Amino acid sequence: MTITPLMPVYPRSPVRPVKGEGVYLYGEKGEKYLDFASGIAVNLLGHGHPHLTKAIQDQAATLMHVSNMYGSPQGEAFARRLCDHTFADTVFFTNSGAEAVECAIKTARRYHHAKGNPQKHTLITFTNAFHGRTMATISATNQEKLRDGFAPLLPGFTVVEFDNLEAARAAVDEHTAGFLVEPVQGEGGIRPASQAFIKGLREICDENDLMLVFDEVQCGVARTGKLYAYEHYGVEPDIMASAKGIGGGFPMGACLATEKAAGGMVFGTHGSTYGGNPLAMAAGQAVFDVVANEEFLAHVNSMGERLRGALEQMIPNHDHLFESVRGLGLMLGLKMKTDSRAFVTYLRDHGLLTVAAGDNVMRILPPLVIEEQHITEFVEKLSAAARQYEVPKAA
Numbered sequence: 001m002t003i004t005p006l007m008p009v010y011p012r013s014p015v016r017p018v019k020g021e022g023v024y025l026y027g028e029k030g031e032k033y034l035d036f037a038s039g040i041a042v043n044l045l046g047h048g049h050p051h052l053t054k055a056i057q058d059q060a061a062t063l064m065h066v067s068n069m070y071g072s073p074q075g076e077a078f079a080r081r082l083c084d085h086t087f088a089d090t091v092f093f094t095n096s097g098a099e100a101v102e103c104a105i106k107t108a109r110r111y112h113h114a115k116g117n118p119q120k121h122t123l124i125t126f127t128n129a130f131h132g133r134t135m136a137t138i139s140a141t142n143q144e145k146l147r148d149g150f151a152p153l154l155p156g157f158t159v160v161e162f163d164n165l166e167a168a169r170a171a172v173d174e175h176t177a178g179f180l181v182e183p184v185q186g187e188g189g190i191r192p193a194s195q196a197f198i199k200g201l202r203e204i205c206d207e208n209d210l211m212l213v214f215d216e217v218q219c220g221v222a223r224t225g226k227l228y229a230y231e232h233y234g235v236e237p238d239i240m241a242s243a244k245g246i247g248g249g250f251p252m253g254a255c256l257a258t259e260k261a262a263g264g265m266v267f268g269t270h271g272s273t274y275g276g277n278p279l280a281m282a283a284g285q286a287v288f289d290v291v292a293n294e295e296f297l298a299h300v301n302s303m304g305e306r307l308r309g310a311l312e313q314m315i316p317n318h319d320h321l322f323e324s325v326r327g328l329g330l331m332l333g334l335k336m337k338t339d340s341r342a343f344v345t346y347l348r349d350h351g352l353l354t355v356a357a358g359d360n361v362m363r364i365l366p367p368l369v370i371e372e373q374h375i376t377e378f379v380e381k382l383s384a385a386a387r388q389y390e391v392p393k394a395a
């Protein structure tokens with residue numbers, strides 16, 4: 001037998017973290033890493049944040065899990081808080097991002113079904129999107145590497161070019177249920193959609209009674225300097241998937257919707273054994289305690305500006321490697337002129353964690369609690385690495 005006990009679906013790197021403290025991770029042999037990846041936009045509060053840790057410890061000792069058959073004071077309280085801070089009137093809690101997107105897809109379809117239009121079942125999605133790894137969420141993307149070998153895929157998705165409003169408008173037909181879009185593409189290479197695109201999608205939805213579904217799994221929960229990225233665009237979705245940072249490292253997600261959009265989600269239409277259990281709710285509440293206020297969002301914006309400014313200053317010194325910086329808040333991408341994956345590997349071997357993305361971009365997703373000294377350390381390490389890095393011959 002050659003297969004590893006962990007199903008070998010990840011090309012795992014030699015980094016083997018066993019401990020985390022603030023913005024640092026420690027490997028099995030005591031190696032120290034500056035973590036500007038945050039578990040891919042998850043550890044908003046860094047590692048071992050006392051408020052989050054205590055909330056989870058206390059709740060675990062009080063009540064960890066009960067079935068969704070019973071009333072949920074913990075779920076009601078956190079759902080109320082999410083609704084108070086967003087466009088939404090109602091929330092379904094999940095265990096992951098893909099499940100939150102699944103719930104969003106089902107909610108959009110069921111809206112039209114409940115209105116007597118079951119033929120309106122197709123969501124228009126966008127090139128280079130990433131919505132997760134379930135059958136529906138891989139069917140919702142055009143990325144061949146995610147879909148290869150999993151046919152037959154689910155029908156009901158039409159993919160058009162990202163940020164191309166005319167293509168989106170042209171794709172609408174009698175089967176369209178709505179649009180599913182990341183306001184800021186993450187895996188696709190930190191690409192914020194244009195104002196005109198997002199506003200235009202809202203208008204098309206309003207004109208045709210379609211559902212505007214935002215996937216804010218990566219860009220949501222204060223990452224971009226607003227609680228949710230849609231606030232940058234001055235429009236509200238009908239349905240939104242949130243996950244990753246929402247639990248600060250505790251696996252959870254949420255599908256948020258307006259009362260109108262959730263019109264079809266009646267008893268028995270959806271469910272989850274674990275979704276929204278008391279332990280998850282305690283984690284979500286603790287993260288929200290820290291991030292959902294103006295002072296914290298101002299901190300994210302100010303750190304984002306500093307980091308972006310420092311990166312922009314550095315680019316001319318290494319213009320054989322770096323092209324530009326893009327993104328919002330602390331969701332930043334460094335567009336590279338050489339293979340970003342190879343460079344991310346090099347940085348990792350030198351104690352700096354970042355994440356590669358599509359379009360030759362290096363994602364920089366630090367914990368939102370970083371301070372100036374961490375930015376200084378990051379930029380020093382990045383500059384030193386850029387000076388020493390030898391671009392692989394094949395690149």
Ligand code: PLP
Nearest residue numbers: 096097098130131132186217218
């Ligand atoms: N949607 C977006 C935008 C994501 O970035 C991701 C994960 O990277 C997902 C959905 C899927 O989330 P999960 O891996 O928690 O299922």
